[in-house]
Amino acid sequence: MSEHTPTHEQVAISLDDRSYDIHIGQSLLSRQGAWAGLPKAQTAMIVTNDTIAPLYEAALRSAITPHYKQIHTVVLPDGEAHKDWQTLNLIFDALLAKGCDRKTVLFALGGGVIGDMTGFAAASYMRGVPFVQVPTTLLSQVDSSVGGKTAINHPLGKNMIGAFYQPVRVVCDLNTLQTLPPRELSAGLAEVIKYGPIADMAFLDWIEANIGALMAQDPKALAHAVKRSCEIKAWVVGQDEREAGLRAILNFGHTFGHAIEAGLGFGVWLHGEAVGCGMVMAAELSHRLGKVDAAFVARLKALIASAGLPMRGPVIDAADNAGHYIEHMRLDKKAIGGDIQFVVIDGPGQAVVCSAPDALVRDVINACCA
Amino acid sequence: MSEHTPTHEQVAISLDDRSYDIHIGQSLLSRQGAWAGLPKAQTAMIVTNDTIAPLYEAALRSAITPHYKQIHTVVLPDGEAHKDWQTLNLIFDALLAKGCDRKTVLFALGGGVIGDMTGFAAASYMRGVPFVQVPTTLLSQVDSSVGGKTAINHPLGKNMIGAFYQPVRVVCDLNTLQTLPPRELSAGLAEVIKYGPIADMAFLDWIEANIGALMAQDPKALAHAVKRSCEIKAWVVGQDEREAGLRAILNFGHTFGHAIEAGLGFGVWLHGEAVGCGMVMAAELSHRLGKVDAAFVARLKALIASAGLPMRGPVIDAADNAGHYIEHMRLDKKAIGGDIQFVVIDGPGQAVVCSAPDALVRDVINACCA
Structure with missing residues (x-):
């Protein structure tokens, strides 16, 4: 590989009909190869937070624009303290307000909290819609975005309410790690x-x-x-x-x-x-x-x-x-x-x-x- | 079968490792045959409502007593108007307050609302615990308790938030239909x-x-x-x-x-x-x-x-x-x-x-x- 070709590698997760690929590479947010072949739908919903939205929402929206007629975005407050039912419900409110159907694809753009909540929302909305993990932190790229554990916290315990629900793809753009505190x-x-x-x-x-x-x-x-x-x-x-x-x-x-x-x-x-x-x-x-x-x-x-x-x-x-x-x-x-x-x-x-x-x-x- | 032998028939649902039986018969609540062979656990939680609890909670508790060290009960308000997150959360609160673990078996004792909510709670608590449907209405015995659709309502639509999650058994005691309005x-x-x-x-x-x-x-x-x-x-x-x-x-x-x-x-x-x-x-x-x-x-x-x-x-x-x-x-x-x-x-x-x-x-x- 030439020094100037950005990397784009894939790791496969083998789980029968729930198998999927993890794409890992530089500048994947802006490269079409990372976004082809996802489930077809008229509508996509990007779920992100108020820290990440200004940094990457426009890039993701632009990358997936060829594939969906309508792309909506819901911006949640940032942080583990908001990994609760009230915040999760903001996703359901947005999905229903926009008339999203059971083919709508959700995109989790952010760290572990966004990935866990978007995954649980995808598992539960109309009893299950497809979702894509777009982790922007090191922690979520190496751990939480992979493997289908989704959840919210309960005041009495972490990740107590959730589902095993696999994404249809994980896209790790390594460039997003450059903005990580x-x-x-x-x-x-x-x-x-x-x-x-x-x-x-x-x-x-x-x-x-x-x-x-x-x-x-x-x-x-x-x-x-x-x-x-x-x-x-x-x-x-x-x-x-x-x-x-x-x-x-x-x-x-x-x-x-x-x-x-x-x-x-x-x-x-x-x-x-x-x-x-x-x-x-x-x-x-x-x-x-x-x-x-x-x-x-x-x-x-x-x-x-x-x-x-x-x-x-x-x-x-x-x-x-x-x-x-x-x-x-x-x-x-x-x-x-x-x-x-x-x-x-x-x-x-x-x-x-x-x-x-x-x-x-x-x-x-x-x-x-x- | 003699006229005095109460009926006890079974219908099988075939879904690979999620297969289970529907038991249908008279007086099943008080017959040991309906309750043997369920997943082993130290703790069971009966979920019911304030109409059904006085009628059948004691009978179910007595029927399953041989199988669990501790049996807790949570009583929800009755009715479709309560098939919402606030009421669902009462189940999670009770499970966590009682220190229920991921082997705890939930028993849904009631009609379709109780079955749908208990099923979704079972699907989501610690990402999934076993549950038994004990439907007490005709509607839930012939439809909602069978097949693994679980959900709560959202103000914008019925059953919008839920999961496909199969019970480990359905027990239809036909005697409960005698008290049906x-x-x-x-x-x-x-x-x-x-x-x-x-x-x-x-x-x-x-x-x-x-x-x-x-x-x-x-x-x-x-x-x-x-x-x-x-x-x-x-x-x-x-x-x-x-x-x-x-x-x-x-x-x-x-x-x-x-x-x-x-x-x-x-x-x-x-x-x-x-x-x-x-x-x-x-x-x-x-x-x-x-x-x-x-x-x-x-x-x-x-x-x-x-x-x-x-x-x-x-x-x-x-x-x-x-x-x-x-x-x-x-x-x-x-x-x-x-x-x-x-x-x-x-x-x-x-x-x-x-x-x-x-x-x-x-x-x-x-x-x-x-």
Whole structure:
């Protein structure tokens, strides 16, 4: 490939009649090749937020204009705090007000919150319309836009109401990462780092060697990080679409992380920040369960710090912080009969789901919170 | 079978790994055979309404007690007017407040509104938990509890937000029909009658011959009506679970009917009442399209009248009633690009989906509304 040809690679997700491709490349928003062959319809609806709309809505609209007679846009308020029913309902209101039918294609233009909400709206509007993920953050490109998990939050827990509903395509324009604020870049790197300890230690080596380039938003480094992350996620989701088993390993760091997000209130920490810190706790738990050595924990902590992520959890309740975390974790979707299920590292590059004694979990939380 | 052995028959719905049985019989609420072999869980949640709870909640609770450690109940306000997000959220609130996990089994105890809302809650809670339909009205036993359509209403349209999500079992206790108010019995008969013209003229003959027994709530007549209706529905849904084609014929009378329900406000007419009147309009449209003769329309009208159902549509807008109906029908889920799709009778016992000239539709509405 010549130095001047922008990249355009594809990763396939194989799920029978729900299979689709992830397109990854530079300037995809403005390249026709990324938008051909989608389901035919008279109408498209772009769902985005007030931060992303001024940056990319016009480009996406222009790219898909040849394919639809009418293109509507609904602009939601930005942020995890708005990942709720009230905001979701703004999408339904717009779809109905514009007379959108069951062939209408939804385009989720934004980060994880937009993707999760648009996906759930697509799953539920008229019991299901097609949708396309157009993730504009590193976190959504490497994780949330791929695999069909959609949801909104409930005041009592994250992602408690949702559906498994696959997009018909994912289009990752790497150029959109150039406008990403540093905090969001770090949050995305947390989900990139995740794939190493659970599935691919060679990728962890590569991330360590390239963390400087990634933090500097080097396009080539970001391109490889997105592609390899999507490949690992595609491999996992292809085997276990609805999280009956294997797929749960993708939640490494998320059990502790969700407790941080729910405990502080959604949106105070970014999801990726909570996951980064949650991975430190989960690695510490893995170590105390005798599954990895202290050097492994130290290595992961160092990488998480290099990615600009918080390494220590917040004290949410000064009187009984560990109890507060545990109370939130009992509501985690993986919990069974009140028994919290943790994703732990079962030796480098492999993860398993298991429970752990409360006392041990308390020790981990107390050791890991500031 | 001895005269004193209560009936217990089963109709199978074949949908690969989503297959399940419909149990139909007397006193099933109190018979262990109807409740064995459901998915194992520590917790069950009964969802019902304030009319049904005093009648049957204790019986259902007692029937399933051997299978679950904890059984919770959430009681919703009764009626189509409450088939909305606010009421649905009461189910999520209860599930989370009680710490229900992703294995928790939901039991929908009530009519179509309870079944549709509980089904959508089950589809969405933690992205999907198992649920059992325990329909207590004729309408829900013969139609809405079978086939996995779940939904809530939106102010702009009926069943606009929902999911295709199959129950793990349907248990129709015919004894619950004995407490059914006459208006609800008639509403249920509308959906029973529907199966004749679209699929089985011999069944239509039987209904005509037994309409008196059905109106008198004769247990044997009701048992046959429920079983034959479920068999026809199982046959249709087994071929087209997600309404890509054939399944749409089950919406005979529903396009006009939804316009009545939405136009008057949900709950003013019962769903079955609107469908009964909607079938008269759809039959009239079929006739004017040259598909059935006037005698067929007259025959269907007479049967609908014998079932105690309204035969003339309401005038919703004195200035332009037909326009008002058409405006609502353009939002129907079957409409494509604003083109209303009607289910019409294509000769006795067969239905097709087609569009029709606006002028003709106006004539039908003007001829059929009081």
